Amino acid sequence: MKTMKKPVRGRACRHCLSLEPIAKISAVATAVASPLSRDQGERQSMNRVRAVMVTGTFDLLHKGHLHLFKEAQIHGNRLIVVLARDFTILKEKGHNPLHDERKRLVQIQRLPFVDKAILGNKRDKLSILNTIKPDILALGYDQKIPLLELKAYIKSHHLPTKIVRLHAYYPNIYKSSKLKKKL
Numbered sequence: 001m002k003t004m005k006k007p008v009r010g011r012a013c014r015h016c017l018s019l020e021p022i023a024k025i026s027a028v029a030t031a032v033a034s035p036l037s038r039d040q041g042e043r044q045s046m047n048r049v050r051a052v053m054v055t056g057t058f059d060l061l062h063k064g065h066l067h068l069f070k071e072a073q074i075h076g077n078r079l080i081v082v083l084a085r086d087f088t089i090l091k092e093k094g095h096n097p098l099h100d101e102r103k104r105l106v107q108i109q110r111l112p113f114v115d116k117a118i119l120g121n122k123r124d125k126l127s128i129l130n131t132i133k134p135d136i137l138a139l140g141y142d143q144k145i146p147l148l149e150l151k152a153y154i155k156s157h158h159l160p161t162k163i164v165r166l167h168a169y170y171p172n173i174y175k176s177s178k179l180k181k182k183l
Contacts, residue, residue, distance in 0.1 A: 049078050050078065052135065052136040052138055054079065055082040057084045057097055058107075059097040072138035080114075083117065105117055130157050136161065140166055141168040150163065
């Protein structure tokens with residue numbers, strides 16, 4: 001049986017931010033996911049609010065997640081993060097998250113560039129689209145979601161939502177499943 005190493009100085013591993021004090025996470029988040037440039041921000045503020053929705057587990061918060069948020073921000077001017085429920089994670093991934101949904105939610109809510117963070121729906125994970133009605137649904141590069149089902153849901157509910165696929169940020173380093181193996 002493999003024994004697990006204890007985290008050093010409160011960190012799960014050197015790439016994870018999840019167990020760091022929130023002030024340090026905010027500092028790293030601001031550095032990695034800085035707001036839009038002044039010109040981009042001014043152009044978007046002249047237009048209507050464009051809500052961008054990102055979904056995920058965000059269990060071990062790391063720089064890859066922060067990059068995802070930064071890239072999502074480029075597509076709009078209001079960032080909404082929807083966190084997967086513990087029940088959904090267990091059902092789809094076959095294991096519980098390291099941090100429960102409330103802890104993950106508080107951590108995401110404290111990020112300075114996230115406008116709103118909420119928990120997903122327990123029964124129907126797509127129904128959150130109908131509640132928020134985002135202009136853009138930003139998917140992670142490796143996010144597994146049936147696109148045909150997603151597009152059909154958007155069309156059948158007459159939502160204004162466009163789907164964009166975001167790019168990876170050093171996927172050989174900043175990928176939650178790889179970071180969990182280092183614990």
